[in-house]
């Protein structure tokens with residue numbers, strides 16, 4: 001469902017990605033590790049179409065993102081991708097339920113009980129009307145996971161999704177994420193520095209100067 005080929009990206013003449021390739025099947029769940037500054041977030045941003053590569057292709061479900069204009073890329077991202085950020089990125093003036101419902105509104109999709117069902121699935125049924133400031137870090141990240149899945153994306157991208165959580169909460173949040181990915185059949189790419197987090201993925205790659213290298217189990 002995702003094919004990345006010969007992806008290159010430089011910032012101010014300094015190469016960050018030099019020929020990255022990756023193939024992901026439907027429902028596959030992989031982790032990407034690598035040293036700080038090697039370009040992991042840059043790669044996720046290119047896959048999400050939040051940034052454009054200098055060369056190469058990102059083909060999502062048969063569509064080459066690099067050939068779309070900004071509006072087309074934004075529409076595709078909203079519809080087919082869910083993003084989980086390290087710092088949650090919840091909107092402070094919206095309730096938990098309103099935050100989760102945001103991708104439905106942006107895509108003009110009927111709720112059909114989906115927000116309520118997802119909040120129950122991530123253990124937050126009782127917090128639908130709370131505001132982000134009233135949540136713990138683990139709760140906020142579970143809201144972010146529900147929001148990333150509510151519109152049934154084909155691909156979930158998570159950039160250090162448990163980086164701000166204590167180890168016990170991180171394990172719980174990852175279990176919720178994996179359970180929801182399996183339930184929805186969504187593929188996922190998780191960027192992480194944590195071996196514990198990587199161990200929850202089916203495969204792990206290490207990003208380095210020579211590109212993405214599969215790591216032996």
Ligand SMILES: Nc1ncnc2c1ncn2[C@@H]1O[C@H](COP(=O)(O)OP(=O)(O)OP(=O)(O)O)[C@@H](O)[C@H]1O
Nearest residue numbers: 011012016034035036037038039040041042043193
């Ligand atoms: N918008 C930008 N403008 C200029 N340079 C950038 C930009 N985004 C990233 N870079 C540079 O590209 C390199 C890769 O950054 P990136 O955030 O992708 O690394 P990373 O592997 O995710 O690092 P970390 O593990 O520390 O989060 C860094 O040297 C960074 O300074």
